[in-house]
Amino acid sequence: MQHLGISTSHSSPHLIFICQWPCILSLKMLRLCLFPLLLLPCTLAVNFAWENIQLDPSESLIYPAIRFADPSPSRPTPPCKTIPGDLDWPSEEEWVRFNDTLGGVLLKPRPLAAVCYAGSAYDGEKCDEVTRGWGSTKLQYFRRPNIDHVPMGVGKRLCTHIRPKLDLHTRWLAVNFARNMKIRLVVKTSGHDPNGKSIGGYSLSIWTYSLRSLTYFPTYTSISPSYSGQAVALGAGIRAADGSVAMSQYNFTMSIAGGSTVGLSGGYMQGGGHSIYTSYFGLIADHVLSIQAVLANGDFVTLDGETGKDLFWAFRGGGGGTFGVITSMVVKVFPRTSIASSSITFSTLPSRDSITGLSVETFWAGVKAYFGYCIAICDAGGIGYNFIRHATSGNNTGLTFTTSISLPNYTRQESQSFTRPLLVSLSNLGIPVTVPPAQRLANHDTQ
Ligand SMILES: Cc1cc2nc3c(=O)[nH]c(=O)nc-3n(C[C@H](O)[C@H](O)[C@H](O)COP(=O)(O)OP(=O)(O)OC[C@H]3O[C@@H](n4cnc5c(N)ncnc54)[C@H](O)[C@@H]3O)c2cc1C
Numbered sequence: 362m363q364h365l366g367i368s369t370s371h372s373s374p375h376l377i378f379i380c381q382w383p384c385i386l387s388l389k390m391l392r393l394c395l396f397p398l399l400l401l402p403c404t405l406a407v408n409f410a411w412e413n414i415q416l417d418p419s420e421s422l423i424y425p426a427i428r429f430a431d432p433s434p435s436r437p438t439p440p441c442k443t444i445p446g447d448l449d450w451p452s453e454e455e456w457v458r459f460n461d462t463l464g465g466v467l468l469k470p471r472p473l474a475a476v477c478y479a480g481s482a483y484d485g486e487k488c489d490e491v492t493r494g495w496g497s498t499k500l501q502y503f504r505r506p507n508i509d510h511v512p513m514g515v516g517k518r519l520c521t522h523i524r525p526k527l528d529l530h531t532r533w534l535a536v537n538f539a540r541n542m543k544i545r546l547v548v549k550t551s552g553h554d555p556n557g558k559s560i561g562g563y564s565l566s567i568w569t570y571s572l573r574s575l576t577y578f579p580t581y582t583s584i585s586p587s588y589s590g591q592a593v594a595l596g597a598g599i600r601a602a603d604g605s606v607a608m609s610q611y612n613f614t615m616s617i618a619g620g621s622t623v624g625l626s627g628g629y630m631q632g633g634g635h636s637i638y639t640s641y642f643g644l645i646a647d648h649v650l651s652i653q654a655v656l657a658n659g660d661f662v663t664l665d666g667e668t669g670k671d672l673f674w675a676f677r678g679g680g681g682g683t684f685g686v687i688t689s690m691v692v693k694v695f696p697r698t699s700i701a702s703s704s705i706t707f708s709t710l711p712s713r714d715s716i717t718g719l720s721v722e723t724f725w726a727g728v729k730a731y732f733g734y735c736i737a738i739c740d741a742g743g744i745g746y747n748f749i750r751h752a753t754s755g756n757n758t759g760l761t762f763t764t765s766i767s768l769p770n771y772t773r774q775e776s777q778s779f780t781r782p783l784l785v786s787l788s789n790l791g792i793p794v795t796v797p798p799a800q801r802l803a804n805h806d807t808q
Pocket residue numbers: 547548549550551552553554555558559569597617618619620621622623624625626627628629630631632633634635636680681682683685686687688
């Protein structure tokens with residue numbers, strides 16, 4: 362077992378407490394599990410040291426706002442979440458107490474766009490600056506807690522963040538507090554969700570970004586799913602870029618997103634998670650061996666093909682933020698697999714290959730020919746990543762098609778032979794394309 366030098370939080374060994382019968386472990390059972398002679402039914406697998414810092418039910422005796430859910434199934438669900446101004450919205454004193462319980466990690470970041478709205482935060486000059494830079498990664502990322510990638514309108518809303526702190530206790534407290542106080546709870550890793558699902562008006566937000574622990578296992582054995590081979594344990598904050606570093610360091614290949622800042626255990630895996638290896642190795646959701654998560658009732662669970670198998674199935678594709686807060690997961694990885702990649706471009710605008718540019722009809726015939734070839738690309742274990750864009754050249758506007766065809770385990774020559782029939786079809790349509798020589802990438806390099 363080896364650790365990647367990303368954070369200082371990953372020095373724990375892989376701990377597995379196994380009592381007689383497997384089941385989902387709740388904290389209430391944790392202390393009982395520590396007495397194996399009692400042969401109580403429980404399984405606890407902890408990937409990282411910070412997952413050992415768990416919430417003790419006795420803490421809620423002195424602070425009921427963080428109590429676990431009432432297990433009674435007849436408990437009515439409140440119809441609406443509370444918002445500031447409601448009678449039951451926590452008082453300032455309550456927030457202070459909650460923050461103290463958390464060890465002072467609560468943040469109340471001001472939305473980036475607040476400077477554009479009437480009120481004490483309004484600042485015309487800063488608003489112009491924010492408006493100009495809204496699409497820029499620099500602006501969004503240097504102000505991390507505010508990242509939202511959604512229209513500025515939501516800037517009006519308030520969101521209170523649980524600042525990253527490297528233990529499970531914090532997340533646990535947040536889930537219980539939000540449930541008991543009827544506050545909207547959102548989970549965020551990178552904030553990339555295009556529909557803004559990782560932010561929420563008047564919400565308590567768990568920000569997993571700095572749970573960036575990663576452990577590499579040269580040989581990992583899992584009973585269900587049945588597997589023996591290389592694997593990695595990923596903390597909830599591990600991003601595609603961290604995955605890339607680990608792949609180089611330990612010489613393996615795994616499914617990671619093309620965007621370097623995408624959180625692998627967050628929306629990526631929970632949405633399926635495709636990569637340039639998808640036709641070859643499958644989606645990352647297919648590679649998950651176990652998941653650690655805090656559920657809405659406050660239970661901390663380990664899920665796999667046997668233990669909590671319905672939830673294990675649901676988490677792997679059911680969408681981020683739906684079934685609980687993932688704290689870490691173990692995924693299988695593969696022997697290092699090179700990729701041969703080549704790109705094709707054609708346009709209705711003049712280019713090196715066509716002085717006049719293609720007619721619109723020829724352009725779309727070319728797009729159709731490409732899509733016709735996609736089945737062959739997938740059958741070859743590859744992937745075609747294409748864009749159709751409006752483009753300009755001088756005073757002319759037009760359409761440009763670009764695709765990058767990536768073929769795992771192909772040599773450059775094999776890749777060139779593979780794309781030749783497509784080039785012939787395009788050429789027969791009157792689309793002359795020069796394909797730059799195929800590049801051979803050592804592994805999946807993130808954009
Ligand atoms: C530049 C870019 C490139 C991309 N490339 C790819 C790609 O190659 N392949 C691909 O499949 N997708 C890709 N995506 C899409 C990306 O996978 C999704 O947007 C994904 O939802 C991002 O997940 P996140 O956790 O980083 O983002 P967030 O916005 O933080 O979260 C997304 C959703 O997951 C939930 N969530 C986050 N963390 C957790 C957690 N620990 N537990 C439970 N729920 C959680 C959030 O509540 C939210 O609902 C790309 C996106 C971008 C912006």
